[in-house]
Amino acid sequence: MIAATRNYLVFLRRCARIAFVGDWRYYAWMGGLTVVCLLGLNAYAKQLVDGLAVTGMSDEVSWGVYIANFTFLVGVAAAAVMMVIPVYIYDNDELHDLVIFGELLAVAAILMCLAFVTVDLGRPDRFWHLIPGLGQMNFPRSMLSWDVIVLNGYLVLNVHICGYLLYCRYRDRRPAKWFYIPFVFTAIVWAVSIHTVTAFLYVGLGGRPFWNASIVGPRFLASAFTAGPAIIILALQIIRRYTHYRITDKALLTLRGIVQVSMIINVFLLVCEVFKEFYSGTTHGASARYLFVGLHGYHALVPWIWTAVGFNLVAMVILVMPVSRSLRWLDLACVLSITGIWIEKGMGLVIPGFVPTPLGAFVEYLPSLNETLVCLGIWAFGLLAYTVFLRMAVPILQGRLARTNEHLPEIQGDEPEVPVSR
Amino acid sequence: MNASPSNSSDKTSDAAMSRRSFLRGAAAFGGLTALAASLAPLLKLHEFTSTEEFLQKYYKEMTPDDMARVLRRITAEVEREYGVRPHVRDLKPMDGVEFIYALNLTRCIGCRKCVHACVAENNPSLNPEIQYIRVLKMPHGSMDVEKGDHTYADKEVPEKGFFYMPVQCQQCKNPPCVKVCPVNATWQEKDGITVIDYDWCIGCRYCEAACPYWARRFNFTKPEIPKDRLNPDMAYLGNRPRKQGVMEKCHFCIQRTRVGRYPACLEACPVGARKFGNILDPESEVSYILREKRVFIQLKEEMGTSPRFFYYFDK
Amino acid sequence: MEPISAHASARLRTRTRVVLGGLAVLFFGMSVLFFLNLWGRTGPQPAIPPVDLRFLDTSPWRRTYADLVKAREDLSDYDCYACHDKAKPPVLRFDSGHRLLVPQEHANIVMGHGSHDRNNLCYNCHNEPNLATLQVRDGRELGFDNIPPLCGSCHGPTYRDWEAGAHGRTGGYWDRSKGAATRLSCANCHNPHSPRIPAREPAPGPHALRTAGPPPLPGGLLR
Numbered sequence: 001m002i003a004a005t006r007n008y009l010v011f012l013r014r015c016a017r018i019a020f021v022g023d024w025r026y027y028a029w030m031g032g033l034t035v036v037c038l039l040g041l042n043a044y045a046k047q048l049v050d051g052l053a054v055t056g057m058s059d060e061v062s063w064g065v066y067i068a069n070f071t072f073l074v075g076v077a078a079a080a081v082m083m084v085i086p087v088y089i090y091d092n093d094e095l096h097d098l099v100i101f102g103e104l105l106a107v108a109a110i111l112m113c114l115a116f117v118t119v120d121l122g123r124p125d126r127f128w129h130l131i132p133g134l135g136q137m138n139f140p141r142s143m144l145s146w147d148v149i150v151l152n153g154y155l156v157l158n159v160h161i162c163g164y165l166l167y168c169r170y171r172d173r174r175p176a177k178w179f180y181i182p183f184v185f186t187a188i189v190w191a192v193s194i195h196t197v198t199a200f201l202y203v204g205l206g207g208r209p210f211w212n213a214s215i216v217g218p219r220f221l222a223s224a225f226t227a228g229p230a231i232i233i234l235a236l237q238i239i240r241r242y243t244h245y246r247i248t249d250k251a252l253l254t255l256r257g258i259v260q261v262s263m264i265i266n267v268f269l270l271v272c273e274v275f276k277e278f279y280s281g282t283t284h285g286a287s288a289r290y291l292f293v294g295l296h297g298y299h300a301l302v303p304w305i306w307t308a309v310g311f312n313l314v315a316m317v318i319l320v321m322p323v324s325r326s327l328r329w330l331d332l333a334c335v336l337s338i339t340g341i342w343i344e345k346g347m348g349l350v351i352p353g354f355v356p357t358p359l360g361a362f363v364e365y366l367p368s369l370n371e372t373l374v375c376l377g378i379w380a381f382g383l384l385a386y387t388v389f390l391r392m393a394v395p396i397l398q399g400r401l402a403r404t405n406e407h408l409p410e411i412q413g414d415e416p417e418v419p420v421s422r
Numbered sequence: 423m424n425a426s427p428s429n430s431s432d433k434t435s436d437a438a439m440s441r442r443s444f445l446r447g448a449a450a451f452g453g454l455t456a457l458a459a460s461l462a463p464l465l466k467l468h469e470f471t472s473t474e475e476f477l478q479k480y481y482k483e484m485t486p487d488d489m490a491r492v493l494r495r496i497t498a499e500v501e502r503e504y505g506v507r508p509h510v511r512d513l514k515p516m517d518g519v520e521f522i523y524a525l526n527l528t529r530c531i532g533c534r535k536c537v538h539a540c541v542a543e544n545n546p547s548l549n550p551e552i553q554y555i556r557v558l559k560m561p562h563g564s565m566d567v568e569k570g571d572h573t574y575a576d577k578e579v580p581e582k583g584f585f586y587m588p589v590q591c592q593q594c595k596n597p598p599c600v601k602v603c604p605v606n607a608t609w610q611e612k613d614g615i616t617v618i619d620y621d622w623c624i625g626c627r628y629c630e631a632a633c634p635y636w637a638r639r640f641n642f643t644k645p646e647i648p649k650d651r652l653n654p655d656m657a658y659l660g661n662r663p664r665k666q667g668v669m670e671k672c673h674f675c676i677q678r679t680r681v682g683r684y685p686a687c688l689e690a691c692p693v694g695a696r697k698f699g700n701i702l703d704p705e706s707e708v709s710y711i712l713r714e715k716r717v718f719i720q721l722k723e724e725m726g727t728s729p730r731f732f733y734y735f736d737k
Numbered sequence: 738m739e740p741i742s743a744h745a746s747a748r749l750r751t752r753t754r755v756v757l758g759g760l761a762v763l764f765f766g767m768s769v770l771f772f773l774n775l776w777g778r779t780g781p782q783p784a785i786p787p788v789d790l791r792f793l794d795t796s797p798w799r800r801t802y803a804d805l806v807k808a809r810e811d812l813s814d815y816d817c818y819a820c821h822d823k824a825k826p827p828v829l830r831f832d833s834g835h836r837l838l839v840p841q842e843h844a845n846i847v848m849g850h851g852s853h854d855r856n857n858l859c860y861n862c863h864n865e866p867n868l869a870t871l872q873v874r875d876g877r878e879l880g881f882d883n884i885p886p887l888c889g890s891c892h893g894p895t896y897r898d899w900e901a902g903a904h905g906r907t908g909g910y911w912d913r914s915k916g917a918a919t920r921l922s923c924a925n926c927h928n929p930h931s932p933r934i935p936a937r938e939p940a941p942g943p944h945a946l947r948t949a950g951p952p953p954l955p956g957g958l959l960r
Contacts, residue, residue, distance in 0.1 A: 020446070020450070021446075023749060023752075023753060024749065024752035024753040024755070024756040027449070027753060027756045027757055027760065028756045028760075031449070031756065031759075031760040031763070034453055034456075034760075034764075035456075035763060035764075035767065038456050038457060038460040038767060038771075039460075039767075041457070041460045041461065042459075042460035042461070042462070042463065042771050045460065045461050045462070045463040045464050046463045048463075048464065048467060049463050049464065049466050049467050050643055050644075051641070051642050051643035051644065051666040051667055052625075052640075052642045052643070052667070053550060053642035053643035053946070055642075056947065057642070057947075058642070058945065058946040058947040059552075059630065059636075059638075059639055059640060059946065060636075060945070060947070061947075062627045062630045062631060062640060063627065063631060117626075120626070120627075121624050121625050121626055121667075122623070122624065122625015122626070122627070122640065122641070122666070122667030122668060122669075123471075123623065123624050123625045123667040123668060124624075125471055125476060126476075126605075126622070126623075126624045126625075127624065129480075129605040129607075129622060129624055130604060130605055130624070135480070135605060136480050136605050136606040136607075136622070137604065137605070137606075138602075138603055138604055138605065138606045141601050141602075142601065142602050142603060142604045142628070143602065144602065144604035144626065144628050145604045148604065201628075204601075204602070204632075205598065205602070205631060205632045206598060206634065206725050206726065206727075207598060207632060207633060207634025207635070207722070207725060208631065208634075283566055283568060286568060353631070354631075356568055357636045358567070358633065358634045358635055358636045358722075359556060359558065359567045359570065359572070359589060359635065359636045360558075360566070360567040360568035360569065360570050361570075361572050361636075363945055363947055364947075365947070369776065441754065442750070442753065442754065442757070445753075445754055445757035445758055445761065446757055448757070448758070448761040449757045449758075449760040449761045449764065451761070452760065452761040452762070452763070452764030452765050452768075453760075453764050455764060455765060455768045456764040456765070456767045456768045456771070458768075459767065459768035459769075459771040459772055460767075460771050462771050462772050462774070463774065516912075531934065531936075531937070532939055533792075533937060533939050533940060534792070534939050534940035534941070534942070535792055535793075535795075535940055537940065537943075538788045538792050538793055538940050539793060539795070541788070542793050548785055548787060549782055549784060549785045550782065550946045551785050551943060551944045551946070553943055556943065572942065572943060573942040573943065574939070574942060575939075575941075575942055576939060577938065578936035578937060578938060578939075579936060579937060579938075579939045580936060581936075642946065648787050651787055679911070681915065682910045682911060682912030682914070682915030682916060683909065683910050683911070683912075683915075683916070684907075684908055684909065684910070684911050688906070688908070689795055689906075689908045690793070690795050691906055692795075692797070692798060692906070692926070693905075693906070693926065693934065694904060694905040694906035694907065694921075694926075696906075697902075697903060697907075698911060699911045700911065700912070706911065707901060707902040707903045707907060710898075710901040710902070710903050711903050714898075714901075714903075736898075
């Protein structure tokens, strides 16, 4: 028992230590991210003092980039786990280890989501009011209470799976199937639920006709399963380049398949949405009109949405063509997809829901400098977290960080990297 | 594993290690310093929350002793902040009372006196401005609020060809704001008023997104109330001064209506367009109106919110 | 991959040192910048003045005879027989278009009760034999302190609403067991000679927190 605890603590210490060592590119990357993080923290400190008046939000547009980013990242977190399906359901061994990279991305994304929600609160010190038992959780009526439960549950699930698999690899042990397979399958279902619950946050509001539509849920999932695997495709190529970890093109092409189908569905759902909003000509289409063509002289979002639509269409075309099997074209399609969907979830979903207000007033929204710094800070924090996770996971998976070499000098980071056979 | 270095770098590797460790330490120390410095603005954070307020119980779980203590805290805070000793009470709903508000759209002239009477009564922030009532100038023939003008600055009202429609919290029977609040900071009391526990609200603004009438307001920063305009006659769920980061809205002047008085907006209306009272009392004006008048509009009735606010016409 | 040369290894180590050193300097520099607080300050908000007190005044627009009596003020305006002769009721004069000519002693009265001059006849309300009272056409005489039955003799539905408290402002206590309701009389709002409520200056409109975006179209937001 004591030995087991000691072993685990040594493992944690070595993991923590390795996060601070690397070559000059690692330090530059982490240093840069830390700088952005601190800028964001400083901006948040200013927000704590002066309140949310330092953002661009108002009573008319009461949610902004914080919630927009939160929405986007919940999708990424959900989709990151979808790679699990081909591995565990279709027994695709190629992707086996890559599942861990996907789940680590999910953990980083969930941490970012929780950060974005926290910075959006007017009274973050009162977070304990949300804890059932201690506070008052309005479950099951409030969708936000569902969101709190599913997001934290998802975090715990993924941390358990990754942590267990990595620790077993560190100990060079076969992981016990009963201790992770059920959680993996739970995670697959849970992934769908976190994004559906987030969609229902919006769908359930009858007073906002732009959101109160059944298509929002399916669209969320379709766009999440486009953007999420696209991020993973890019992340895997970066891992391949900087750590010599063996990642086959076949893995990337499997993910390409997911992105391809999801993007087609996403574009189809966009067409459905546009038809519904514009064809019948009801006053409920005011928000959609404001978004796509401008209304009463207000048109700040129009260039954004058309850029997003353009990016998505181009990405879809590239993805269906065989030329996207070449990594350069695939990367381009991924970047376009991610950007297009980020714009769609942010400017294309959250903001138009508030314009016009339920009383027909038009007030537009522009994020302030402080708000932007906080967002960048949280993104940097997420990238920082993901890099740290990979910095720990890759050597473990490669066998360079294992129980067997506990007695050897620690990895310094700037020694030349020699690929080690597993 | 380390690549095997040549002999010469073997000797320098120790020096290199210590140089590198020093630099790593320096960078880490620099990072920690920058971390601490980034939090420098928090030095200006004077009174975000007191321990007592932080640990305060949920309203519905407070005992009368708890409430007495809380009221003492609030009295002390208001006195410290504004130099005025307030009279803060926790007023409970009366039995056999359900409030209804009726607004006569034939009579409203759009003078906005109700807006400012509400401000004078309920201590909302002046800057940034919070007003619970928003008067819409609507063209004849339409109830489409998108056609309404919120910022009309006519020399004289009413203007021909328009009617004026004040909108405030409708105290819905089926309130979407209550449904979505994650911490139950807002709920409907038995006399029909939807109230907010300002010390429980976490400021997520989900209720503001959910309200179909744009009735809820958020304190984006520390509210500014001119000392000479502070109304010292306060209620816990009503017009006691709010803090930064919490929601507020019309509460039917709970500090007045629960002691039997009319709300401030009604007292200010020069043309008597506003009518308020207990619908369970057949002798009240509102019972008379709902009995005698013919056309009623509940704003956005299709939302299923079942508002307690009835707009009607005399002719 | 072969092990790299010592030269390349040294280059790597130098780069690492440079980056670490640079980061240390950068962090210390940032600390200074944070303390100087050079950006992200909320600019001064335009001051919104508290509303002028005249818009908070809730007193009725007009004071009736009953109000003057209660306040024990000068009632000489209502002493008709200070000028008129009890034996000789004033004769109404009309112009060529049959419009009432208001005598210049009563020049402050502007007749406007009813469209098409249909009610512009003093003795529709005033009592010719006794100017100190008003008369309802059915023979009743009313004092100036009790005018609602007179108004109600033509304006029935409004009178009914007023009696129920639904017309005109009813202030004070909705719960009559706790206090009295304050009622107003017709003439507190309506000038009996020209009862239509005149247009008035409205109180100031709302000040929005954010003004991002173009100004609204003039004349409201009509499609």
